[in-house]
Amino acid sequence: MDQNYIPIDNIQLALASTLILINLGLSVTLQLGLVKSLGLATLRMVVQLLLVGYILGWVFALDNPWLVLLVALVMSAIAGNASVSLTRRRFLHIYWHSLLSILASSALVTGLLVEGVLRIDPWYDPQYVIPLLGMVLGNTLTGTSLALDRFMEDLVGRRSQIESLLALGATRWEAAHETVKEALRTGMIPTISMMVVGLVSLPGMMTGQILGGVNPTDAVRYQIVIFFTISAGTALACMGIVLLAFVVLFSPDHQLRLDRLQKRES
Amino acid sequence: MAIVDPSGVGKTLLLRAIAGLDPIQAGEIIFQRQSLSSLSMPRYRAQVFYLHQQPALLEGTVEFNLQQVYRLTLHNQKAYNQAQILSYLSSLQRDVEFLSRSVEDLSGGEVQIVACLRALQLAPQVLLLDEPTASMDEATAQQIEALIVQWQQADSLRSCIWTSHNASQLQRVTEHQLILKATP
Numbered sequence: 001m002d003q004n005y006i007p008i009d010n011i012q013l014a015l016a017s018t019l020i021l022i023n024l025g026l027s028v029t030l031q032l033g034l035v036k037s038l039g040l041a042t043l044r045m046v047v048q049l050l051l052v053g054y055i056l057g058w059v060f061a062l063d064n065p066w067l068v069l070l071v072a073l074v075m076s077a078i079a080g081n082a083s084v085s086l087t088r089r090r091f092l093h094i095y096w097h098s099l100l101s102i103l104a105s106s107a108l109v110t111g112l113l114v115e116g117v118l119r120i121d122p123w124y125d126p127q128y129v130i131p132l133l134g135m136v137l138g139n140t141l142t143g144t145s146l147a148l149d150r151f152m153e154d155l156v157g158r159r160s161q162i163e164s165l166l167a168l169g170a171t172r173w174e175a176a177h178e179t180v181k182e183a184l185r186t187g188m189i190p191t192i193s194m195m196v197v198g199l200v201s202l203p204g205m206m207t208g209q210i211l212g213g214v215n216p217t218d219a220v221r222y223q224i225v226i227f228f229t230i231s232a233g234t235a236l237a238c239m240g241i242v243l244l245a246f247v248v249l250f251s252p253d254h255q256l257r258l259d260r261l262q263k264r265e266s
Numbered sequence: 267m268a269i270v271d272p273s274g275v276g277k278t279l280l281l282r283a284i285a286g287l288d289p290i291q292a293g294e295i296i297f298q299r300q301s302l303s304s305l306s307m308p309r310y311r312a313q314v315f316y317l318h319q320q321p322a323l324l325e326g327t328v329e330f331n332l333q334q335v336y337r338l339t340l341h342n343q344k345a346y347n348q349a350q351i352l353s354y355l356s357s358l359q360r361d362v363e364f365l366s367r368s369v370e371d372l373s374g375g376e377v378q379i380v381a382c383l384r385a386l387q388l389a390p391q392v393l394l395l396d397e398p399t400a401s402m403d404e405a406t407a408q409q410i411e412a413l414i415v416q417w418q419q420a421d422s423l424r425s426c427i428w429t430s431h432n433a434s435q436l437q438r439v440t441e442h443q444l445i446l447k448a449t450p
Binding site for chain 1: 286287308312315322324335338340381
């Protein structure tokens with residue numbers, strides 16, 4: 001493979017890291033008190049990414065379908081966990097519900113993309129599967145955590161409205177309908193706005209491909225395909241997590257069970 | 267029937283349990299010779315209404331709130347009857363203009379009126395009234411009482427459970443009293 005991009009060596013990396021000194025300098029002069037957290041975040045980011053780079057290099061080299069599936073599973077688990085950790089309330093098995101919706105939706109859309117659209121051979125080629133899944137997961141995670149958080153907060157905030165509907169003979173679905181709708185809308189906002197911004201900032205993946213030497217018109221095609229995949233995945237995952245939460249928080253007897261919801265200790 | 271709860275040990279909880287809004291820890295609720303657990307909850311609640319002390323209305327006008335309940339599956343074979351509502355309103359000394367008011371502009375007492383009308387228009391069998399006139403002035407409270415009595419007399423099987431801090435009101439509208447006491 002001919003290499004038409006400039007690899008970054010260690011010295012160049014160190015050179016770039018001096019840019020963070022601008023932030024540190026600002027924090028010190030303006031007494032923002034960010035030095036410690038900024039330093040820690042920087043260090044963490046560098047170590048994490050270098051590590052990921054090495055692991056992916058290893059996975060790419062071994063070219064083993066089980067290994068690719070294992071990495072995909074670990075990535076989904078981290079996304080499922082992160083999605084919940086951003087919300088303010090908890091219910092029993094919330095992590096499993098989140099993992100299930102994220103894993104099922106991402107596996108489905110990435111599978112369709114890899115097998116149905118791109119027709120990659122072999123299907124598990126990590127060079128495609130891992131970054132594509134990563135992008136789907138990243139966006140699904142934002143969507144589900146927003147939708148789930150909104151849903152739980154709204155149930156608490158609109159409790160008397162929901163219960164007065166129930167008390168008049170509404171089914172649990174009729175009583176929750178508005179709240180579910182609002183949660184799904186909230187979960188989809190980042191995805192929809194992301195599709196609008198294309199002109200302001202070039203999307204990350206496209207930028208990456210262009211830097212890697214890919215023809216811009218080809219990079220754009222990839223980006224369009226990815227946008228569609230991400231919106232389908234996010235919609236499915238939001239629907240999944242909100243419906244699972246609905247089933248937990250509304251009993252089959254059509255009762256709103258807010259006693260099953262705990263505020264997270266901070 | 268009145269529920270009197272001088273020490274505040276849980277009349278609201280009792281009414282909520284009867285309305286099936288909370289799971290009950292022990293015991294059984296029987297409605298028309300059937301256990302509540304064997305009845306469809308929405309079908310049961312469509313006959314046994316619970317009126318919250320501070321009712322929640324949907325965003326919009328009064329009339330929108332009155333109409334919206336007919337969109338629920340269990341009530342959609344009935345139709346909104348504006349004439350009936352207007353006759354209720356005239357006995358409350360209010361006119362058609364009240365229907366177009368936005369619920370945000372209503373006083374606490376008026377919100378209770380809307381919630382009460384929303385329930386009465388659907389002709390339930392049982393009303394569970396949790397301080398239904400608490401935010402109203404004395405005159406309006408008595409007019410609402412009259413409406414509820416009128417509803418009840420239309421069918422001998424209709425009944426209501428009423429809680430209130432107003433002892434003379436309970437004397438007027440109820441025949442039996444159930445007094446809740448805290449267990450020491």
